[in-house]
Amino acid sequence: MTDSPLRRSIGWYRMPILIIALLTSLVFYLPFLVVVTTSWTQTSFIIFPPEGFSLQSYTGVLTDQEWRDAFKVSLRVASVGTVIAVLLGTLGALALTRLRSRAARSWIRTLFIVPMAIPPVAYAVGLYSVSVQAELLQDNLALLMLGEALLAVPYVFVMVSSGLSQADPALRPVASTLGASWPLIVWRVDLPMIVGHMLAGAVFAFAVIFDEVVLSVFLTPIGVKTLPLQMLTASQEELSPQLTAASTLVSMLAVLLLGGYSLFSNRRTARARRLSRKAATA
Amino acid sequence: MSIALSIQDVHVTLGHFEVLKGVSLDAEPGTFVTLLGASGSGKTTLLNVIAGLQQLDRGHVLFDGQNVERRPPRKRKVGVVFQSYALFPHMSVGDNVAFPLRAARRPSVERRKVVQEMLELVDLAGMVNRAPASLSGGQRQRVALARALASDPGILLLDEPMAALDKQLRERMQVEIKRIQQQVGITTVAVTHDQAEAMTMSDQVAIMHEGTLVQVDSPENLYRRPVNEYVASFLGEANLFPADRGGPLALDAAGQATGTAVIRPEDLVVLAPDQLGDHWRVPGVVRLLSFQGSRFRLEVVTATGRSVVCSLPPHTDASALVPGSEVILGCGAPDRVHVIHRSDAGDALEVAA
Numbered sequence: 001m002t003d004s005p006l007r008r009s010i011g012w013y014r015m016p017i018l019i020i021a022l023l024t025s026l027v028f029y030l031p032f033l034v035v036v037t038t039s040w041t042q043t044s045f046i047i048f049p050p051e052g053f054s055l056q057s058y059t060g061v062l063t064d065q066e067w068r069d070a071f072k073v074s075l076r077v078a079s080v081g082t083v084i085a086v087l088l089g090t091l092g093a094l095a096l097t098r099l100r101s102r103a104a105r106s107w108i109r110t111l112f113i114v115p116m117a118i119p120p121v122a123y124a125v126g127l128y129s130v131s132v133q134a135e136l137l138q139d140n141l142a143l144l145m146l147g148e149a150l151l152a153v154p155y156v157f158v159m160v161s162s163g164l165s166q167a168d169p170a171l172r173p174v175a176s177t178l179g180a181s182w183p184l185i186v187w188r189v190d191l192p193m194i195v196g197h198m199l200a201g202a203v204f205a206f207a208v209i210f211d212e213v214v215l216s217v218f219l220t221p222i223g224v225k226t227l228p229l230q231m232l233t234a235s236q237e238e239l240s241p242q243l244t245a246a247s248t249l250v251s252m253l254a255v256l257l258l259g260g261y262s263l264f265s266n267r268r269t270a271r272a273r274r275l276s277r278k279a280a281t282a
Numbered sequence: 283m284s285i286a287l288s289i290q291d292v293h294v295t296l297g298h299f300e301v302l303k304g305v306s307l308d309a310e311p312g313t314f315v316t317l318l319g320a321s322g323s324g325k326t327t328l329l330n331v332i333a334g335l336q337q338l339d340r341g342h343v344l345f346d347g348q349n350v351e352r353r354p355p356r357k358r359k360v361g362v363v364f365q366s367y368a369l370f371p372h373m374s375v376g377d378n379v380a381f382p383l384r385a386a387r388r389p390s391v392e393r394r395k396v397v398q399e400m401l402e403l404v405d406l407a408g409m410v411n412r413a414p415a416s417l418s419g420g421q422r423q424r425v426a427l428a429r430a431l432a433s434d435p436g437i438l439l440l441d442e443p444m445a446a447l448d449k450q451l452r453e454r455m456q457v458e459i460k461r462i463q464q465q466v467g468i469t470t471v472a473v474t475h476d477q478a479e480a481m482t483m484s485d486q487v488a489i490m491h492e493g494t495l496v497q498v499d500s501p502e503n504l505y506r507r508p509v510n511e512y513v514a515s516f517l518g519e520a521n522l523f524p525a526d527r528g529g530p531l532a533l534d535a536a537g538q539a540t541g542t543a544v545i546r547p548e549d550l551v552v553l554a555p556d557q558l559g560d561h562w563r564v565p566g567v568v569r570l571l572s573f574q575g576s577r578f579r580l581e582v583v584t585a586t587g588r589s590v591v592c593s594l595p596p597h598t599d600a601s602a603l604v605p606g607s608e609v610i611l612g613c614g615a616p617d618r619v620h621v622i623h624r625s626d627a628g629d630a631l632e633v634a635a
Contacts (some may be wrong), residue, residue: 006347008464021324156487164360165369168366168368168371170364170365170366170371171368173333173335173355173362173364173368174362174364174368175370175385176335176354176356177333177334177355177356177358177360177361177362177382178356178361178382178385178429178430178433179356179357179359179382179385179386179433180381180382180385182355184384184385188370188373188381188384189370192370192372192373193371193372270447272415
C-alpha cells in the first residue's frame, strides 16, 4: 500500500481526488449521522444538536405496541415479498437464457428491467383498483405482498442475469449431450451457479420492500401499518425522537444485511481466486 | 459401442446465410474423421448437426443406418468435448465425469466404478476430488474427454480440442487423444483449422470450404492427390503449374494447359547447368533462402512473377543461392507430380454459360 505504482503515477493529482471523495462520502452519510444523533436526545421532540444523551426513545420504540406491530407486519410482507420476487426474477432470468432469438431476448430483458423506473404509485393505484373489485383481496396483506414483490422482481432479475451471463454458454448444451433432461439441467447446472446471485437479489429485494411506503399507503387494510407507514404517520403527527430512533434501527438492519452480504461474497470470490491461482502454479 | 456415421446432403441456413450447402460424409465405425477448414467454412455447424445442437433445413443424419435428425441431443448418445471444455465449475472432477451417469440414473456404485475407470483412461486417477478451477488446461481437457466417454457414447465429437492449449501441450495431447480414441475404439469426428493436428490424429480428413466438403481422404492422399487447387494449397506448401495430360508445361506454354500440376517443394531440385537435358524446368531468380533445421526453404521468382518454393536437404551447399542469383529448378520426382484435370463438369458449365 505504501508506494503502489498507481499512487506514484497519480502523483499530486491525488490530493483533490481524495478531498472530493471525502466530501462526497460526507454528503452521503451526514444526514444519516444527524438522524442518529437526534435519536439520543433527552427532549421529547427532535432537535439538533441533541440535548443530553439517553436511550429513552429507543426503549420507547421497542416497547411501544404500535411500533412493534408495524415492525412485525413489515417483516412478514418483506419476507413473503422477497420469496415471490426471487422466484419470479430467477425464473425470468433462466427463461431468458433459453430463448434463441437475440431480438426477443433483448426485448424481454428490457421489459423486466423497465419496471424499476415506473413510480410505485402507478402500481399502487393499479393494484388498489384490483382490490376494490376483488373482495378476497381486501382486509389482508396478500395484495401488498404481491405488489411489493413486483417492485423487487427487477432487482433479482438483474442480479441473477448477471450471474448467468458469467457462466460458460456451452454448459447447457454439454449437459444436454450428456443425457440430461431440462429439470436436471436447471437443478444441477443452473441453480448451483446462481445461488450466490439469488441471495444477493434476495438481500436487495428485502431491503427495497422493507423500506417501501407508497404501496403500503394504498394497500394495507384499515388498522394495519407497515413500519415505513408507521414512520410516515409518526412524522406527520409529531416530530418525536422515537421516529429517528426507529429509522436508526432500520438503517442498522439494512447496514447489517448488506454489509454482511458483501463480506460473505468477498470471502467467496477470494476463495475462487485462491483456487485459480493454485491451478496456475500446478 | 461404436457407430457408423452417415451424413446425407445436409443443408443449414443461419439467418440469411447458408452455412452448409449439401454436405455428405460417411465414417466407418471406429474411425477418426477430422473436419478441416478455415473459420467460417461451416465445420463447427456440421459438428453441432451431428450432436443435435443445430437444426437442419434439409438432409439426413444417420447413426448405424437410423435417422436421428429428429432426436434431441440427450437421446443421441454422443460425447461432445467443447472448445472451452465446459466443465461444470461447481462440481468436482469426479462429479463432472459422473454427470452423464447421473443423468441416466445409474446407481452410485456403478458411477464410482466408471469414474475410476475413465480417470485412469485419461491418466488423472488421483484427481477425483479436485475442483475444475484447480486444474491446468491439459488436465481440464482430459476431464472433459473422460466425461464425454463416461456414458459409453456411440460417437465422440471434438470441437477445436486444442484451441485453448499452448503449442507444446497441443502436440502431446494430439498423441494422447489419438491413443485414447484407439483404446476405446470409438468413432470420432473432430473439428480443427490446424492441418498438422488433423494429420496427426485422423484416419480421414474432410476439407471444408464455404459450406461444402471439398475432399474426404486419408492425410497422405490429400497431400499427394488433391482434387483441386484449394485443397492443394490449403494442405502444406504447393507449387501450381499449368499442365496438360502429359504433365507440367513450360511456363510460356500456359495457353495449352488443360489442368494444373501440383508439385510439392520437396519434389523440386536445383538443376546444375550440365543436368538440364530436355526435362521440364523452371528458370527463376532467388528471392529468399532460409534454413529451417530439417530443410532449406528456397523461394524463387519466375520471369512471370510466379513464386515457387523448393525444399532442399539440410546438408546442401547453399553458398551459391544468394538472393538475386539465377537458378533453374527441375522436378526431382516426376512420378509424384499430381495433375488436377479440369473437371468435365466445369467445362460443361463454361459451355453453358
